[in-house]
Amino acid sequence: MGALLLAAFSVMSWPAQAESESQLTAAFIYNFTKYVLWPVDTEKAGGDLRVCITGESEQKVFTGLKGRPVRAFHLDVKFLKPQDNLDFCHILYFRSKPDTALLEQATARSILTISNYEQFIDQGGVIQLFEEKRRLRFNVNLIQAKAAELQISAKLLQLAGRVVK
Amino acid sequence: MTRAYLRKLSIKQKLTMMMLLTIVAGVVLIGIFFMMYERVQMHDQLAHEVSTVSKVARAQLKVALIFDDIFTLQETANSLDFDETVDVVCIYNSDLELIARSFPGSASTSSCVDNPYQVQAGFNIDHHYYIEDIYSEDAKVGTLLIRSNFSYVDKQIQSFFYMMLTALVIISSVSLLVALVLQKAVTQPIYSLAETATGIAENSDYTVRASKESDDEVGKMVDAFNSMLETIEQRNNELKGHKEELESKVEERTSELRAANQELEAFSYSVSHDLRSPLRAIDGFSQALLEDCSDQLDSVGRGYLERVRLASQRMGVLIDSMLRLSRVTRQEISLSKTNLSVMCDEIVQELCERNAARDIDIKIQPHMTAVCDARLIRIVFTNLIDNAWKYTRDQAAPVISVGCERGVFFVKDNGAGFDMRYADKLFGAFQRLHSKEEFEGTGVGLATVARVVRRHNGDIWAESKVNEGACFYFTLPV
Numbered sequence: 001m002g003a004l005l006l007a008a009f010s011v012m013s014w015p016a017q018a019e020s021e022s023q024l025t026a027a028f029i030y031n032f033t034k035y036v037l038w039p040v041d042t043e044k045a046g047g048d049l050r051v052c053i054t055g056e057s058e059q060k061v062f063t064g065l066k067g068r069p070v071r072a073f074h075l076d077v078k079f080l081k082p083q084d085n086l087d088f089c090h091i092l093y094f095r096s097k098p099d100t101a102l103l104e105q106a107t108a109r110s111i112l113t114i115s116n117y118e119q120f121i122d123q124g125g126v127i128q129l130f131e132e133k134r135r136l137r138f139n140v141n142l143i144q145a146k147a148a149e150l151q152i153s154a155k156l157l158q159l160a161g162r163v164v165k
Numbered sequence: 166m167t168r169a170y171l172r173k174l175s176i177k178q179k180l181t182m183m184m185l186l187t188i189v190a191g192v193v194l195i196g197i198f199f200m201m202y203e204r205v206q207m208h209d210q211l212a213h214e215v216s217t218v219s220k221v222a223r224a225q226l227k228v229a230l231i232f233d234d235i236f237t238l239q240e241t242a243n244s245l246d247f248d249e250t251v252d253v254v255c256i257y258n259s260d261l262e263l264i265a266r267s268f269p270g271s272a273s274t275s276s277c278v279d280n281p282y283q284v285q286a287g288f289n290i291d292h293h294y295y296i297e298d299i300y301s302e303d304a305k306v307g308t309l310l311i312r313s314n315f316s317y318v319d320k321q322i323q324s325f326f327y328m329m330l331t332a333l334v335i336i337s338s339v340s341l342l343v344a345l346v347l348q349k350a351v352t353q354p355i356y357s358l359a360e361t362a363t364g365i366a367e368n369s370d371y372t373v374r375a376s377k378e379s380d381d382e383v384g385k386m387v388d389a390f391n392s393m394l395e396t397i398e399q400r401n402n403e404l405k406g407h408k409e410e411l412e413s414k415v416e417e418r419t420s421e422l423r424a425a426n427q428e429l430e431a432f433s434y435s436v437s438h439d440l441r442s443p444l445r446a447i448d449g450f451s452q453a454l455l456e457d458c459s460d461q462l463d464s465v466g467r468g469y470l471e472r473v474r475l476a477s478q479r480m481g482v483l484i485d486s487m488l489r490l491s492r493v494t495r496q497e498i499s500l501s502k503t504n505l506s507v508m509c510d511e512i513v514q515e516l517c518e519r520n521a522a523r524d525i526d527i528k529i530q531p532h533m534t535a536v537c538d539a540r541l542i543r544i545v546f547t548n549l550i551d552n553a554w555k556y557t558r559d560q561a562a563p564v565i566s567v568g569c570e571r572g573v574f575f576v577k578d579n580g581a582g583f584d585m586r587y588a589d590k591l592f593g594a595f596q597r598l599h600s601k602e603e604f605e606g607t608g609v610g611l612a613t614v615a616r617v618v619r620r621h622n623g624d625i626w627a628e629s630k631v632n633e634g635a636c637f638y639f640t641l642p643v
Contacts (some may be wrong), residue, residue, distance in 0.1 A: 028232070031231045031232060031301075034231070034301065035228065069302060070302065136233070137234075138232075153228075155228040158225070158228075158237065159228060159234045
C-alpha cells in the first residue's frame with residue numbers, strides 16, 4: 001500500500017498530500033473525466049459534472065475533487081444515501097461490491113460507473129480499477145460505455161489492462 | 166624568391182596558374198560558405214525534428230503520465246528513438262523524479278540528469294537539449310528531456326566536404342582543360358609577336374611583318390609593331406638608296422679621275438718623248454756647227470752656240486726626269502726584301518766617284534732592311550742623298566747621315582736647309598725653294614720621291630731651318 005501511496009503522490013496533479021488508496025482513486029476519477037465524453041446535450045450544457053459516491057469512503061478525500069475544472073464542467077461530489085435518485089449523477093463510484101439494483105438503474109442512464117470490485121465490468125460496469133505490481137490500473141467495458149452513450153478516448157483505452165469490446 | 170620564380174614563368178604558365186588558383190579559391194570559398202550554411206540548416210532541422218517528434222508523442226505522454234502508466238511511458242520513450250541522433254530520452258514526473266528513460270544512442274556516454282532544469286536547453290558544444298513541460302488542464306504533470314548529438318550532422322557535413330573535394334578536383338581539371346584551350350586565344354598572338362620580334366632582332370630582316378590575330382590590346386601592339394617595322398624598313402631603304410647613290414657617284418668620280426690621270430700621263434709621256442728628238446737635233450746640229458764650221462764663226466758666235474748646247478742638254482735632263490716621274494706612277498710595284506744599307510753604300514760610292522773633290526762625312530746605319538720595290542726605293546735614296554750632297558756644298562765640314570728609327574727612315578744633312586713656311590711646296594713637281602743659280606736642279610726629284618713613297622702607302626715629310634740642315638723622313642708600310 002505504501003508503494004501505491006507513493007505512486008499516488010507522484011501522479012496526483014494537485015498539491016494534496018496522498019493519504020490513502022482513496023486519494024489515488026479520486027485522482028483517477030478526475031483524470032477519467034478528461035478522456036470520457038458524455039452525450040452532446042450534457043457536454044453542451046456544462047455546469048456541474050457530478051461524481052456520486054456510494055458505500056463507505058473517506059469523504060474528505062473525494063470532497064477535494066469539488067470544483068476542479070474539466071472542459072466546460074466543474075466537478076461536484078455527492079455521497080449517495082440508499083434511497084437517493086441517480087438522475088443528477090454523471091459518475092457513479094462503488095467503493096465495494098455494487099448493489100445490483102443500483103447498478104442496473106445506472107446502466108440505463110449515461111452514467112460512467114467505476115468500481116474496485118473484481119467482476120465489475122462483467123456485471124455491467126464501465127471501468128474497473130485494480131492493483132497490479134503495486135500500481136493502480138484499470139479495465140474498460142467498451143460495450144457498456146457505448147450503451148450508456150459515453151465516448152472513451154482511444155488514449156485512455158491504450159492504457160487499459162483489458163478492454164471488453 | 167616567389168618573384169624570381171614568377172619571372173621565369175611564361176605568360177601561358179602564369180595565365181594557367183592564375184586561372185587554376187582563381188578556380189580553386191572560388192570553389193573552396195563556395196564550399197566553405199555552403200558547409201557553414203548546411204551546418205546551420207541541419208542544426209535547425211535537428212531541433213525542428215526533435216520538437217516535431219516530441220509534439221506527436223506529447224498526447225500519449227500526457228495520458229500515460231496522469232495515469233502513472235510506466236509501461237506506456239517507457240514505450241513512448243522508446244518510440245522517440247527516431248534515429249541515431251537521439252542520445253537519451255528522459256521522462257520526469259511532476260515532482261522531477263525520473264520515471265522513464267531510453268538510450269537509443271550512446272548509452273554509455275550519457276545518462277539522464279537528476280534535474281532537467283539544470284541543463285541548458287538548445288545547442289551546446291556537441292549536443293542539443295530539448296526540454297518540454299507537459300501540462301494537463303493547466304497543471305504540470307511531467308517533463309520531457311531529449312538529448313541529441315551531432316553525429317548525423319557531422320556525418321552529413323563530412324560527406325558534404327568529400328563531395329566538395331571531388332567537385333574541386335573535377336571542376337579544377339575541367340576548367341584547366343577549358344582554360345588551356347581558351348588561353349591560346351590570348352597567348353598565341355603574344356607568343357607569335359614575341360617570336361617575330363626575336364626573329365627580326367636576330368636576322369635584322371625588317372621586311373617581316375607580325376600577323377594580327379585579334380583586335381584587342383595585343384592586336385593594337387601588333388599594329389604598332391608593324392608600323393614601327395615599316396618606318397625602320399623605309400629608313401633602311403632610304404639609307405640604302407643614299408649609300409648606293411654615293412657609291413655610284415664615288416665610282417663615277419674615281420673613273421673620271423682615273424681617265425683624266427691616264428690622259429695626263431699619256432700626254433706628258435708622249436710630250437717628253439716627242440720633245441727629245443727635236444732637242445737631240447738642236448744639240449747635234451749645234452755641235453756639228455761648232456765642229457765643222459768653227460772657222461767661219463767668231464768667238465761670240467761660238468759662245469752663243471755653246472749656250473744653245475748647254476740649254477738643250479739641260480732640257481734633256483729635265484725631260485728624262487719627267488719621264489722617270491711618269492714611269493714611277495705607271496710602273497707595277499714588285500715587292501722583295503731589300504737591304505737598304507747596301508743600296509745606300511752603292512749610291513754614295515757612285516757619288517764619290519763622280520765628285521772625287523768633295524770630302525763629306527757620310528754615316529749609313531748598317532743592316533737596314535725593308536720589304537719594297539728595290540728599283541723605286543733606289544730612286545728615293547738616290548734623290549735624297551743627291552740633294553744632301555748638293556746642299557752641303559757650302560759647308561766646311563759636311564755631314565750626311567742615313568738611318569732608321571722605329572720604322573721611320575731618314576736622310577739628314579747639315580746643309581743649307583729651307584724655310585719651313587714653304588714645306589708644303591717641297592714635294593710638288595717643278596717647285597723649287599732655291600734658284601737655279603744657287604743650286605742646280607729640275608724640281609722634279611722630290612716629287613718623284615714623294616710619289617714612290619706614296620705608292621708604298623707610306624708618308625713623307627721634312628724638317629729644316631735655314632742654314633742649319635734638313636732632315637727628310639719617310640715610312641714604307643706597304
